[in-house]
Amino acid sequence: MKNTLQLWIIIFALGLTYCKKSESTVPTTVTVTRIEINSHAALDTLGKIWDDTPDPGPDLFYMLREESGNVIASEKKLPFRDITTTQLPVGWNENILMPGLTQHYNIECFDDDGIGTPEGYMGGIRFKLKPPTDQKLPYTNTQVVEYGSLKFTLHLTWNK
Numbered sequence: 769m770k771n772t773l774q775l776w777i778i779i780f781a782l783g784l785t786y787c788k789k790s791e792s793t794v795p796t797t798v799t800v801t802r803i804e805i806n807s808h809a810a811l812d813t814l815g816k817i818w819d820d821t822p823d824p825g826p827d828l829f830y831m832l833r834e835e836s837g838n839v840i841a842s843e844k845k846l847p848f849r850d851i852t853t854t855q856l857p858v859g860w861n862e863n864i865l866m867p868g869l870t871q872h873y874n875i876e877c878f879d880d881d882g883i884g885t886p887e888g889y890m891g892g893i894r895f896k897l898k899p900p901t902d903q904k905l906p907y908t909n910t911q912v913v914e915y916g917s918l919k920f921t922l923h924l925t926w927n928k
């Protein structure tokens with residue numbers, strides 16, 4: 769009986785030590801759980817609407833790439849159709865394990881123009897992931913990535 773009690777005390781103590789250790793571990797992976805497009809330019813660089821009338825809004829999708837150009841994720845198959853600036857934000861729930869924590873990435877916005885037509889590039893932003901200031905894991909935060917009229921929000925979960 770006494771031995772059993774001692775054993776449970778040891779297991780409890782080990783459990784406490786493990787929990788404390790895991791909470792303070794520096795993150796080693798990050799997962800993007802949601803990507804939102806908050807704003808985009810109303811017109812293209814030539815001052816034209818993104819799409820043909822009668823549906824002038826672009827058919828939005830994103831591409832997330834490594835700096836090498838390698839595509840990590842995209843929602844080309846699930847674009848939001850005919851989205852004018854007043855209809856934003858739009859967003860996709862995702863489960864994207866990022867290749868690393870410290871390198872640069874690019875996130876780009878496109879207007880889907882259908883099969884056989886080049887996609888309408890609406891802009892892209894080079895960025896780095898911002899690590900959490902609080903080291904308790906798992907840690908969730910949002911990161912705004914913006915340049916000019918283009919603005920994304922990334923929802924992140926940091927893991928050990």
Ligand SMILES: [Ca+2]
Pocket residue numbers: 818819826827879880881882
């Ligand atoms: Ca289009």
